[in-house]
Amino acid sequence: MKRVILLFSFLLVHQLFAQQSIKGAVADQSDNAALTNASIVLLDTDSIMRYFTRADENGAFQFGKVAKGSYILIATYPKFEIYSQKLVVDQKPIVLDRIQINSQSNLLEEVVINQKIPIKIKGDTIEYDAGSFETEKNAKLEDLLRRLPGLTVSASGEITAQGKTVSKVLIDGEEFFGYDPKIAIRNVRADAIDKVQVYERKSEEAELTGIDDGVRLQTVNVVLKEEARKGVFGNANASVGTQGLFDANLFSAKFDQTERIGVTGSWNNMGSSGDASRIRMNNQIIGDPRYKSAGVNYENNFLQRKLHLTSNYNFNNNSLANESSSYNKRVLNNGITQETTQEERSMSDNTNNVLRAQVKYKLDSVSNLNVQLNGNTGTTSSANTSNSTTFRNENRKANDFSRDNSRSSEKDGMDLRLDYRRRLNKSGRSMNIHLNTNIDNTKGTNLIDETTNYYDSLGQYERSVIVDQTRITDNKNNRLSGSLNINEPITKDLYLTFGYSFSTAKQSALINAYTNMPNGQEPIRDTLYSQDQQSLARNNGLDINLNYNRDKININFSNKTIYKYQELTDSYRQIALNRNFWQNNLQANVSYRISNSQHVTLGYQNNTNVPSFAQLQPLQPPTNDLYRQLGNPDLKRETNNAINVNFSKFSLLKASSLNINANANIVNSAIVNKSIIDSLGRTTATYVNIQDNSNWNARVNINYGKPILNGLVQFGPFASLFYDNNYQFINGDLNRNNTANATIGINANKQSSKHVDFNVNIGLGLNQEANSIQPQFDNTAFRSSTNADLKYFLPYKFSLTQVIFYSYTGKTKVFPQPIQQFYMNLELTRKLLSSESLLLSLKAFDVFNSFNNTNRTVGNSNFSESQQQTLSQYLMVGLKWDFNKNLGKKND
Template identity: 55%
Template sequence: MNRILFLLLFFCTTLSYGQSAITGQVLDKGENKPLMNASVILLSAQDSILKVFTRTNEQGNFTIPQLERGSYRVLITYPKFELFSDLITVEDAKIDLHDIKISSRAHVLEEVVITQKLPIKIKGDTIEYNAGSFETEKNAKLEDLLRRLPGMTVSSDGTITAQGKTVSKVLIDGEEFFGYDPKIAIRNVRADAIDKVQVYEKKSDEAELTGVDDGVRIKTVNVVLKEEARKGIFGNANAAIGTKGLFDAALFAAKFNKAERIGLTGNWNNMGGENDSRIRSNSSIQGKPEYKNIGVNYDNVFLKKRLSLNSSYNFSNNSSSNERESYSKEVFPYKTRETTGSSASDDDTKNNHFRTQVRFKIDSIQNLDVQFNAGKSNSQSTSTSNRSITNNDTTLTNTFKERNNSKGNNDNADFRINYRRRLNNNGRSLNAQFNTQLSQNKSIAQVNSTTNYYRENLVDSVVLDQQRVNSSTNNRIGASLNLNEKLFQDLYLTLGYTMNTNISKSLNNSYNGDGFGEYKTLDSLYSKNEENRNFNQGANIQINYNLKDKINVNISNTISYKNQKLIDTYRDLDLKRNFWDNNLNMNINYKLTLNKNLMVSYSTSNKIPTFGQLQSLQPLTNPLFIQLGNPNLKKSTENSYNFNFNSFSILRSSSFNINAGISTTHNPIANKRVLDTLGVTTSNYENIKDKINWSARVYSGYSKPLFNNLLQFNPNANLSYGNSYDFINGELNNSKNYNANIGFGLNKQNSKVIDFNFFTNIGIDRQETLLKPELNNNSLRTNLNTDIKYFLPYKFDLVQVVNYGYTGKNKVFTKAIHQFYMNLELNKKLMSNNLQLSLKAFDIFKTFNTINRSFDSSNFSESQQQLLTQYFMVGLKWDFNKNLGKKND
């Protein structure tokens, strides 16, 4: 018994010596105050089994006594604060962790932008969306994803708008994919293959090649693919037939193998190139069209990624026939003129286009960029038109009837080479560029027209029977040399010289017929023989300042000396002029915080009168229109001021954008038209001295998730104002335009029960005209568009598209236009959802309104054309995907 008692006492003593205690204090890092009731958790480092749980006292202190030696993980949590985690090894009798400071999540989230995949990031002037944060349906395309991104919209025809501006370029991993048509990318690249979507203002191709900012900005979307999506085969094929003999067939296939990308696209339909059988579109078919298209795109890198190649070829054949009726009313100070007309056309155009770009990294200090584009087109057309013109609503002034048959072809090619070399390690570099362009046009037209002039009881007729043979050539050569120098740590200077010369020739011979089918007599009034020569050279300077990636300032100025000459032997023209021209651009980008960015810019340039505006008499096109020129015309000066602010709140998952701009034109050039008593319009150009045309606009958009991210709410507002001067029948007029628009969008896409996109807006347009104040009017317009997808049992779904538009009446058109249509599509998924059978119905109530209306300060017009709006189609679509976007086990 004593032996057992001794062993037990020895064991307890040994155990007490093998245990330790841990102490510490938990504090708020921001305010350095103790955190009471913070949870302190101790886990085994080997198997994460809970060992101890305790809480801190009022002073933020905690103690964990009698702990065995070994490795542990300490976790400390507190509501709305970051998680503290640390790995400790217990060996001594007592361990003091001292002060453990943790941060509030309000501060942590702002820093997470760097390390975590948040829905939206702002990097300088770039907004970056994390594609994985926006849910889309299986087999969804980039277009479907873009519709989900805050601040972005995609119209029914595929036009992308970002922060109120139209997107002109869509890039895939920084490269153009089927560059001749960006819609191919958004309608075919799979949404599940996308990692990020970046939206920014891209500099012009010219500025990127030369390194000299020309002030031109192109709204651009760059799609960054997932790493696993850079290898695989994907695409889709669809075919549909419908009532009225309609058909639509399309194929897209692509093979990605890391840097190598091959794409093939083809389309054939009799619904028009843009009006295929997409359910979101109004899909009204104009006339009787037929469209054929085939294209291929190839991207790859060679020589260990030193050489990259991007090229594409496209062939299209677009033919159509159509009929149109039109009505317009011109309001002059002392009279009105009404024109009613009808026209019919039959056109056929074939286009071939090839483009390629090669970038070669010669070595560590030299780069070469080569671009080549070439195109060839052939066209033929037949058209007829009839017009009658009355003055003051009652008096018939003249009638005009014309028939035109023409054939033509165009060949063009341009070549550009850009060489860059780094001269030292301090930022000095040299940039040299050479470019040339050649084009040639030829056409022949047969024109027959009859013009009747009505004066009291007399009728004068002018009959025109001509064969017009046209040919033109254009040859342009340009070069530039720029030296970039790093002056200080964050300051860069660019000095450069540029030169270009352009020679264009245009020969238009119009021969009058003799009534027996022969055309030999040249009509000088309808002919010209021009040669236009331009030689420009200039110097540029650019300063770029970049302060710690917070502030970027860019100032560039180009001053040019221009020498121009125009000769026309038919009209005894010999015009010459030499002058200086200047272009200034300034841009400031300020990164306020990780999620806020501000950009302001200013540019000024001159609008130089063309020789077409300067020459005293231009060739006639028809007896009712005479275009004159003004040799005394002066240049006008344009100034532009722009502002853009982007913000994203991580805590609210909301974004805000506001952009605004003001532009002014000093000494503006206006077209001065005068209508005589016979209905003949004489047009000339004049400077409006001591007057300024100016306009202003502001757009604001906000995005916020609602109901725990179930809905995305996107309100926006747009205001614009324009004050301009023009001429109405030879008299100076001042026009003012006010536009206000407010709207919002709601969308839901989680592929459960119901998905929808909803957008509506309402706007007011006001127009004021100085010479005719009685025509000042306010016009209301509104639009509502929604597409709803219902997910039904047995892999069925139903898509419903509803569109309503309203255009209010004005002082000339006293009836408002109501536009309403509804489309339906019933789908059945087959073969593991990769094959889809569809039944589509367009304009099911046959309510589509075919009237188009437009107006400006003095001209109000309406037109109607031959449209097919109601029809039905049945089709099959197959989506295929091998490995693309699928991670390996």
Template identity: 25%
Template sequence: MKKAITLFLCLLGYGVVFAQVPTRINIKGTAIDSSNSVMPFATVMLLTPKDSTLVNFGRTDEKGAFEFRNVKNIGYLLKISSVGYLPLQQDVKPSDKAINDLGNLKLKPIAQELMEVVIRTAKAPLSIKGDTIEYNAASFKVPPGSTVEDLLRKLPGVQIDQEGNIKAQGQDVKKVTVDGKQFFGTDPKLATKNLPAEAITKIQVFNDKTEQSKVTGIDDGKKEKTMNLELKESFKKGGFGKVTVAGGTDQRGEFKGNYNKFDSKQQFAFIGNLNNTNQGGISWDDYQDFKGSSAFNWGDDADFGFSSGRRFIYFGEEDEGVSISPSGGGNRNRGFSTNGSAGLNYNYDTKKTKFTSSYYYNQSRTVLDSYAFRKTFLQNNESFDTRDSSNRVNFSGNHRVNLRFQKELDSLNTLIVISNSRFTDANNSYGSTQNYLRNSLLSSTTDIDNNGAKNSFGTVNSAIYRHKFKKKGRSFALSAGYNMNQADANARQISLNNFYNSTTVNEAIKNIRQLNNTNSITNQYKASALFVEPLSKKFFLETFYNTSLQISTVNRNVDSIFVKDEKETYGVVNELSRAYNNEIRYNRIGTSLRYSYKGLNLAGGLAWQHYLLKGEFINNKLTQAKGIVSRNFSAFAPNVSLNYDLKNNRYLYSEYNVSIQEPSVRDLQPIVDNSNPRYISEGNPNLLPQVTNSVSFGFNKFDPATFINLYTGFSYDTYKNQVIYNQTIDENLITRTKPVNITGGWSTGPYFGFGFPLKKTKATMNLNGNMFFSKNLTYINSVLNNTNNDNYNISMRLDLTPSDVFTFYGSASFGISNTKYSINTAQNQQVFNNNFGGEMNVKFPKGIYFNTKFNYRVYKNDRFGFDQKIPLMNMSVYKIVGKAQKAEIRFTAYDIFKRNLGVTQSASQNYVSQEQIQTLSRYFMLSFTYNMRGVKAQMRKRNSWD
């Protein structure tokens, strides 16, 4: 039908000659080049003159002719383009004839030089705007540090003489502008000689009116060659900083500041922090701002082994670790701490070479005043109670230097070198009054007054070399490592023990006054190799080998302190002084077959592990009596893993794994530690490695359309040669522990989570549950005790985000823990830990915000009538000030009810305990923040995945 009308209109246009303007016409023409030859197969486009919208297009025939038939009779912009020619643009006016013949249209060729150099070689886009030619300077490679002048020398059509005068297309350039503005006066050389080439993104050359004609407004017809340099607005460039100062009642104060500067290749950061409000550690955000591109590194684990298909980021251990590790910001409810830290970080970051270096110092002084109650169960349904009031002051200062270098040597070879070190200076004091009760009668008391100081140095170094072969999928990797830990500790231990049941004075009062010095050094040398061979497109064989040698030397001297006429003299205690040497040789070889196809990763393999443990120690410094331990241990460790992407955001994973863990150096040391004279521990050089058999399974699903998420899973572990701590408790209620191996313990933990919107974008509900069941074995006075733990935790969270001015987050969690003791069934325990919380944010006019957090913690143990309820309420009001919204003034009230107390209660092994620690309570604080990038109110809790 439409075609018929078109045809009719066409015929109308052809057949009848009207005086009036036709509504539809044909536009035709012929494209020719500068030598008047016709141009076949050129692209011809009809655009709207207003905004160049494409209306119609076609092509010229072999005679260079084109024709648009039956197009609306309106104004067009006709555009013809052909390779090697400047696109021709011509206005087409509405026509009063049915056929508008534009005749011959001449296209100008693009200069050979521009074509070859700019377009073909430099792959730079070329823009032609009337007589302006513009090309992208970024495409012309000049060495770093070059000026714009050096860059201009590379550009076709531009000449520069010895004085730096510029000629473009044969004419002198009279004026150089930067972003359209005159740059430092009128000398064009000033800009080109001083600006770095890296700062420029585009160079335009055009004819501009003379300055005189601009001033007078009269076009004198004269034009001068002008060059405009467009500055790069780099995405990856900037500098920013933030500082917060705060002061409050009870002499509370906080200072926090950071500054960052970065461009596309380099990152520099400074961070500083000082407070007495229990905020130790470094938060995730601060960690990321500080470390920048080196915050997370893949593939830093030099100990090659089974690969399960999931990738992990390798982090060092927390406190004692050698690298900086982020934490939630410390537990604010444990004592009183004063914290300070400062650090510098520098990253050089390109695709091929990455280098990072950082220095970070942090120190923390914590005062802990606690009251603890503990009931310990013995065989024959006996038990005893301990009441302990203690005061601890711990100080620790850590210097950390972290270095990392990664280089892609070429497309097949990569090298990573990591070196992290830590130096720590720590001291502590511990005072305690302990009362021991048997059948509610005081049986003994102990007073302790200990002081100690420790210096330690630790370093972890590794180098990883990876090589890819030409054959796709074949690769090998080699690694070598050297770790060292050295510590020098001194302690002065004084304690006074009274045993009321004793018959003789000698037994009734036991005093300990000693000095001890422990010097230890551990060296570890490691090497690993990995070879991957593709068997087919989907199957890969991975073979690895690890070896390590760890040598520890410990020297411990214990002296008794004798006081006479207020003068101290010392004498060696031979029974407690030890010298000790330990060597662990470790070898593992394994192989696994992996299948990987379309999201299904399946692997199965076997490793053989061998340990040779050798120890040599001098028991008694006087007699130099030597003990020698030598043990061989080997085992097969299988591994099976499954990772399956089930489509539509559903994932399934499962793993069976046998892991073998060598005993810790501390547990192997045959050293008697009597720093708490009522709890004396001793190491055991006969320990064997612990073997853990683990099975785990998990499933998760997320529906991005409905925002419903679900996860569930479980893990089950059984232990062979588990390292446990045997207890011997004598009639004076002195506990002696020693680690031994035992088989038969297990633990399992099923969990689930379910989150769904009640009303999309406004209300979300989250339910989580986890359970934990375990069987722990210990010998108590040579009787095997079997402790069964059943823990149930269920929590729910409701997020209400109805508008931009009000948000509310409510949560409740319930925890029940049942503990059963086989040696003392009458003492089975049930402990409750419940928590209810609410957070509210309100936005008021004039940039004023209000935030309040309420937390109600309930700790209960009915057997002891223990029922501790702690309501904690914080409030803050803040106002974002200034035109640029860069500053914030905040008033905070912390723990309004003055009820904060650190409480922990637990039941395990053969005891149940409660501990209460005095901690930060009510204070008011006024703070000021300045953020160079602007302050944003936190009305919402952040989603963790962005």
């Protein structure tokens, strides 16, 4: 923290002592009349706006504090020519001669001025001009996104835009390695990007059918420069370190207008999905991991651009051996508490193969066909050994539990989707036909060896329950669905979509649990732990969607009414259930453009959740003797109501942004799991509806961003507030749990490749929790977090990166000691070759060996702490080659 404060102080002092003023006036050349409110802009040599002001009623203007350097002064006034002049700010203030501008009506020839605007709003889309935001040489899309007002990128690569998590990253409107957006943001070069667009898109289902389902996906679309659509680029890196650590990664791509080929690979023993040795990441190595992956992506157009193919294949193998310990305290009613401590050792190994392909085919001038095929296959194996002990009221032993289980399984699946769209006449009428089939199969073998010992009211041993079984599982799912929708223009601004949809889903879930007998005797099937479940669900729905679109307003209303039939049988447990019912889902969204720089949206959703057969059936097969799940045949549906509001405001000249989004959710007749814990620590649970009370929550997020220090730093304060009112049952009694979280903070980013670059995020928060049962455990706790990475540019192409992380989690009534986590990582690099494309690095993680690996969760009268086998301090030496041929480079 001291280094961060000193850095900001240095930059501030430097700016204060290296600034001069510029004065001048603007007038009409014909009569020398003052041009009141004329716009005056100072651009740097890269055409990036640094200062902005307006002329007063006398035409005079002044820039009070301008940093030393070379600038271009631009003066503009409506219906007048644009005036420009080069300036050099040095040791003395500048007083300009009176600037006289000629009216365009007096111009003898046309003057064309190309001006870059950093941020534009186009309808619901916020568009950033990439060239207006500085990044380091050889920077990637990830670095550019950190510079854009309203966007943040976490150390692990998660993107947030206007306070919402980004789920899709597109390159020129298409997914590139769609299974992992991090591949795009960490490998596409910043200097190849023309624009970055941020918007909310409808779900893929809604876009293809025309029926709005209310789902919105925050999306980033990257528009490449024209010259960047052809070339070869990529990077390769390898690192080795202490403790036998290694990390190797490869990414290579070839762009040729419409054809795109990409290859990626990763291999490490550090437990990350790629680039495990990134200095910005939280690089604590959990357990003993192994990771391998390989992928290929191919895109192209065929048949004179009528057919577009996107396909990718990914293989990954992920294994982990780990040890952990945990403590859990549950606050029950009547002054009772229950504490459980556990020690655990586990091992897992997962292998997956995934193939995705999409074909968009323009059949003729009025019809299009979209075909998607996804297939996957994989294997999983795991083993778990653990021992736990449960106490009542901290001193009476209730039970202890031990297990030594293992599992192996194989899975495969296929999903095929066809969407056909045809325009029926010139008035805008169109038809959408959708078909989808999905198949999933999983087979597995579980070896179960569990012993539960119970103790009486005095803590004396009473009895034992031993479960020694082999469980064979076989799950199959088969689903077929389709829809037909007609889009009809009622007026030029109002569109109606109506349609019919159906689906049929069959599922079988077989568990044969055999008790292992001594002396080689034939195993006996245990009916309590077995099931032979068959289920069928048929849906028939009517859809309607109204969309009204004018210049400034868009209103969308959709409603889906579904008739459902469901049945379930289980021959092992003599279960036969069936039911039919109606279900309704309503969506409404209003989007209004207040001005070119202000935008507001309002959304409302109403839907019902019908209890599943798993919640209705009398008894589900248990997994061990400590937990029993019962169903409730009388369970009713719950009703959800949600409302969300979003307001965005941008200053185009100042490149500042303000975003406020708020949402609230109310659930009536909420379905909850009501559990009863007996004196031996066994839990019996059943599903019930919460009557006479509603569960609800509300959240508000505010973030603001603007350039400061002459545009050198992108600065953004933020704040959020969350409140949750939740009813649930604790040991049979209804408990009201209220949780409130408040957070304020700032983030700042500088990337000028001069002196020091940094990315800083500081947050402070307050958590409050209150319960109606045992309010003596109500608690208010303070929390804070600081993430900072600073890059110092040194002579001879050396640089030093310093990463600082600190977090504080306050104490609770159960945990009287707060948790403080701190680590610092360092990386010394040297750029090699004249192109600086080869990078040699030495990295030190957790320099002071100070990281605390305690994890704590608190909520709903449940308090937990856990620790895992962790390696946080180690060294690594690495070499990275960043290659680029033609991409982003203009031809002479």
